[in-house]
Amino acid sequence: MSNVLDKNPMRLIGMVSRSFSRLVDLPLRELGLTVSQLPVLVTLKNFGAISQGELARAVRVEQPSMAQLLSRMERDELVQRVLDPADGRSRLISLSALATCQLPKAKRVMDQTCSQALEGLSAEEQMLLHKLLLKVDANLNRALEHIQQANK
Template structure:
């Protein structure tokens, strides 16, 4: 592709194109595996936080799942509708809401983790342990570079 007045731009020649392309494919495969189980990738930060910590106040869940309040409210509404969580008044502070996983969610977690592992194995097929370590180190550096507020 030729940008007017500038050099030719070939997106496939830069690593960020391939990072984005791989990410989109991985997410699509995760969603395809999780959908039949009644889960979505967006649910996972909440599910993991609740699985690791037990019932949490909604405000604590925001911090642990690293989700913004408006997004969390919509997400919890969908998860409650799907029977994966319950929200109840906190016994100490009746204004606060305590979020818990349902038995249905807990029962499906092993299948969810297995489905996700299958996607990881497919994505990493033919990639050696050394290559995996190098890839992870490189991707961590990319994330650090982009996450650093002092960087340009």
């Protein structure tokens, strides 16, 4: 393979993400979870019951994708829809007891794999990597916002 970093660092970021996902896939599946469900579950753990729209924005996915993911998660008893106390016509998404029980185990899987991925990097290198990725993420979010504004 040629030097991927010289050509396109985003390609390398994608490769790293796919390798990480492959490593955590089996242990998460043994817990009844998938990588794509974790952002939803963690967001619900952190914010409590929220609307599907708020959840989609927080997780950065389109509404139709979120609807499909939530349907599967509800079927698998990972989330539940509860009446919105502020608006009895609306429903909020919340964690199920099963998801609440499985999240600490999933966090251990993710933390162990993250440690493997960062093995050999000093604390300073890890901090620099984190800062650089935050900058890349901010750049991409600005570009997305620009596109969304142009499409209005």
